[in-house]
Amino acid sequence: MGKFNLLLKNLKICSVGAGYVGVPTMAVFADYCPDVEFNVVDINKEKIDKWNSDDLSKLPIYEPGLDDIINKVRGKNLFFSTEIENNIRKSQIIFISVNTPSVVTGKFENSSDLSNFKKCAEFIAKCSESDKIIVEKSTVPVKSADILKKIFKTIKPDLKFQILSNPEFLAEGSAIDNLRFPDRVLIGSDKDTSSIFARDLLVNVYKNWIPKQKIITTNLYSSELSKLVSNAFLAQRISSINSISALCEVTGADISEIAKAVGADSRIGGKYLKSSIGFGGSCLKKDLLNLIYLSNYYGLKEVADYWLGVLKINQFQSKRFINKILKCFNGNVNNKHINILGWAFKQNTDDSRDSPSIAIAAHLITKGAILNIHDVKVSKFNIISDLSSFWKNKGFCSEKVSEFLDRITFKKTNDIDTFNNSSAIVILTEWKEYKVLNFNKIYAVMSKPSFIFDGRKILNKSKLKSIGYKCFEIGKN
Numbered sequence: 001m002g003k004f005n006l007l008l009k010n011l012k013i014c015s016v017g018a019g020y021v022g023v024p025t026m027a028v029f030a031d032y033c034p035d036v037e038f039n040v041v042d043i044n045k046e047k048i049d050k051w052n053s054d055d056l057s058k059l060p061i062y063e064p065g066l067d068d069i070i071n072k073v074r075g076k077n078l079f080f081s082t083e084i085e086n087n088i089r090k091s092q093i094i095f096i097s098v099n100t101p102s103v104v105t106g107k108f109e110n111s112s113d114l115s116n117f118k119k120c121a122e123f124i125a126k127c128s129e130s131d132k133i134i135v136e137k138s139t140v141p142v143k144s145a146d147i148l149k150k151i152f153k154t155i156k157p158d159l160k161f162q163i164l165s166n167p168e169f170l171a172e173g174s175a176i177d178n179l180r181f182p183d184r185v186l187i188g189s190d191k192d193t194s195s196i197f198a199r200d201l202l203v204n205v206y207k208n209w210i211p212k213q214k215i216i217t218t219n220l221y222s223s224e225l226s227k228l229v230s231n232a233f234l235a236q237r238i239s240s241i242n243s244i245s246a247l248c249e250v251t252g253a254d255i256s257e258i259a260k261a262v263g264a265d266s267r268i269g270g271k272y273l274k275s276s277i278g279f280g281g282s283c284l285k286k287d288l289l290n291l292i293y294l295s296n297y298y299g300l301k302e303v304a305d306y307w308l309g310v311l312k313i314n315q316f317q318s319k320r321f322i323n324k325i326l327k328c329f330n331g332n333v334n335n336k337h338i339n340i341l342g343w344a345f346k347q348n349t350d351d352s353r354d355s356p357s358i359a360i361a362a363h364l365i366t367k368g369a370i371l372n373i374h375d376v377k378v379s380k381f382n383i384i385s386d387l388s389s390f391w392k393n394k395g396f397c398s399e400k401v402s403e404f405l406d407r408i409t410f411k412k413t414n415d416i417d418t419f420n421n422s423s424a425i426v427i428l429t430e431w432k433e434y435k436v437l438n439f440n441k442i443y444a445v446m447s448k449p450s451f452i453f454d455g456r457k458i459l460n461k462s463k464l465k466s467i468g469y470k471c472f473e474i475g476k477n
């Protein structure tokens, strides 16, 4: 133990990638390991400038509690920089925390796009002048460690690089809590002496705040694959409950009551059984697609089809919700004013990557609706950019996209006029701010009948009905 403490004292750790994972992870590390120096580097200068901003409201991402930690450790043992080369050279441990999206077209469609990951590894290899421990923090396909080994051996055959897999399980919106009190930390490594030494060094960094029994060590491939499987299992639970929500709507059973009853079985558990408009975000779908791709690649079609079912139910759920809205207007929403509440893929984040809101709003607009879109944290700029990319990918020309965008306003919800002549309110993100809106006053200015489509099951429907609203809730007849 003494030996490791000494090592920790002189340790410099670098994270390449200053995004939703790289920064919260290194910030929490820095908070718990004051003797270690942490440098977060990125090719995006604008982002790094924002991470260095004195005004904490200008940080590039919104994650509850992150600003306080940054305020505490930035400039002490946590630094942000675009000087990637210098920081790699001086660090003994390098985390690769870059984005690994899905490939969208071509022969490798739906596999993991490892171009950032590989570029990053090549750059690390080129500028390294001493042995290093390389940690895969990005989510990558099983056997990606072999790609890293090959890159390092080819570019710097005289240096030793130990590869570790240390996937991240944080969820946005609760990242700081998840990092402080994780269910587990997973570290995969080879079993030779140098790899075990590297693994134990990382274990000792984590041991500054994580109980040893929560640190699981495995081989490299198990660690890489466990990350994909964890996200697939979470997605599967959401699709399972969403599939039953459709059955509830036609039978009169109530999905919330079912989730409670089923989840009370300790073998099943109650988490991730919240029926909704479908899961969004940058990872569940991408990691599922990757698992499906890998299963097909290894000739396991039945396995691929099984997981494909989870994705299909997710699309089905979102489509069902759109159809429900259209049905209430007899299929005609042309020139209907509709208020969309919520753009982020879940509450407590400003992230809208792959948010179900995008397809739902885009569909309503293409059918002629006029929308006012509101979110508590997602900027107007990002909403416009999400919709523009969505329509462009669907093949709409720029003129049509501009025409669609002209049908949107972005007024605030605390101004009752925002709801003037609105035919419907559609809740797409479970922000607590939407629970306390003055629905009495809002009803008075809406056109009649006034609909509420609660895609997140956050509102009290009997109260709303007593005001006069016509309500639709997922999973309830």
Ligand code: NAD
Pocket: 016, 017, 018, 019, 020, 021, 022, 041, 042, 043, 044, 047, 097, 098, 099, 100, 116, 117, 119, 120, 137, 138, 139, 140, 168, 169, 170, 171, 172, 282, 283
């Ligand atoms: P992100 O897009 O927020 O951040 C990635 C950053 O990497 C960007 O700032 C980008 O500029 C930078 N980058 C890309 N290539 C680079 C290079 N060659 N050199 C330097 N910087 C480079 O992505 P994220 O959400 O933080 O996700 C990162 C990885 O972590 C992904 O593999 C993701 O699957 C995984 N993950 C994400 C979450 C999450 O909640 N977002 C949770 C667990 C795991």
Ligand code: UGA
Pocket: 139, 168, 169, 170, 171, 172, 173, 231, 234, 238, 271, 272, 273, 274, 275, 276, 277, 278, 279, 280, 281, 282, 283, 284, 345, 346
């Ligand atoms: C998810 C996993 O929860 C993390 O463990 C993982 O590290 C991360 O992906 C990743 O690899 O990026 P995240 O996508 O941030 O985290 O958010 P979740 O809380 O998992 O929610 C994902 C989506 O599922 C959201 O749209 C959410 O609204 C939806 N959801 C979640 C439901 O519809 N019902 C639920 O019961 C839970």
